[in-house]
Amino acid sequence: MNKLIALSGVFLFAFILVSCNGSDNGAGKPGNKAENPEGLIVVGFSQVGAESDWRRANTRSMRETFTREKGYRLILKDAQQKQEHQIAAIRDFIQIKVNYIVLAPVTEQGWDSVLEEARDAGIPVIIMDRMIKTLDDTLFVSWVGSDFRREGGMAAVWMEKTFKDKKKLKIAHMQGSMGSSAQIGRTEGLQEGVARNAGWQIVIRDSGDFAQVKGKEVMERFLSKYRDIDVLYCENDNMAFGAIQALNEARLPYGLFGGLKIVSFDATRAGLEQTLARNISYNVECNPLHGPRVENIIQQLQLGKTPNKIVYVDETAFSADTITQEEIDARAY
Ligand code: GYE
Numbered sequence: 001m002n003k004l005i006a007l008s009g010v011f012l013f014a015f016i017l018v019s020c021n022g023s024d025n026g027a028g029k030p031g032n033k034a035e036n037p038e039g040l041i042v043v044g045f046s047q048v049g050a051e052s053d054w055r056r057a058n059t060r061s062m063r064e065t066f067t068r069e070k071g072y073r074l075i076l077k078d079a080q081q082k083q084e085h086q087i088a089a090i091r092d093f094i095q096i097k098v099n100y101i102v103l104a105p106v107t108e109q110g111w112d113s114v115l116e117e118a119r120d121a122g123i124p125v126i127i128m129d130r131m132i133k134t135l136d137d138t139l140f141v142s143w144v145g146s147d148f149r150r151e152g153g154m155a156a157v158w159m160e161k162t163f164k165d166k167k168k169l170k171i172a173h174m175q176g177s178m179g180s181s182a183q184i185g186r187t188e189g190l191q192e193g194v195a196r197n198a199g200w201q202i203v204i205r206d207s208g209d210f211a212q213v214k215g216k217e218v219m220e221r222f223l224s225k226y227r228d229i230d231v232l233y234c235e236n237d238n239m240a241f242g243a244i245q246a247l248n249e250a251r252l253p254y255g256l257f258g259g260l261k262i263v264s265f266d267a268t269r270a271g272l273e274q275t276l277a278r279n280i281s282y283n284v285e286c287n288p289l290h291g292p293r294v295e296n297i298i299q300q301l302q303l304g305k306t307p308n309k310i311v312y313v314d315e316t317a318f319s320a321d322t323i324t325q326e327e328i329d330a331r332a333y
Pocket of ligand 1: 051052053054055129130146182210235236237238265266286
């Protein structure tokens, strides 16, 4: 009996803890600080994962922006590149009544029902980085990110200029996470180049999931099947680093020493160092510093304003022929 009383005491204590925790999460409807004792703006952020340097810089930017000192409470959930984890995270955010949900969607498809739940709960959703595919654009208030198709287009134009004298161009294509906007857009950019240039041929293609270890494995597989490659079109820097490891181990030339040329995306600091070393020949920038951009959207919403629905980030590209150390030193990510 005593045991039972002690046990129910433990349960009661646990219950009080859980409830306190719930109210600590604070928030009600946007701007309704009354339910939030500390008056913080609570932002639930569902992040894709930590697959790349780009992603880690993006997470850092969000953490550095949404600080307690500035009046925010950031609840960050890492989905380990799984959509079901993101859906579960959004449901948690709805339950604890965050003020805003920020979603960096791993893939484009399959968001409608969970975002309807957020809308029904009156929680504004901001999409960041990749985009979602939906027919209902009331499911999110604003999107900020990159024009991935334009990025791919820049790479294709560079290839057209660089290989203009080549009758046949053999391309190995390493894709990012399939179904993500970054993969879809960059792949489209290349496909458009292939459509414009009769001599271009994609001889081999596979996904390295935007990650270095997988990138190395995929490159090893490419090389075991096909060695006569002119260009590796690699949809991010980390996969390019993996590919470089594979090429080094296979003792095959690339970049400065002839052999294949590598085109990459992101232009992270480490990626630009590889570009300066001429291991990567062309690197298209993709800016991950979205924290302040998302904050700007939230601040507008706090003031009852309507932010722009779609915000594209300005981006450039770096060629191994012209990049300088100063450009690398100026890099914030
Ligand atoms: O290029 C890649 C990351 O969605 C733009 O995701 C982002 C991409 C980025 O893993 O490195």
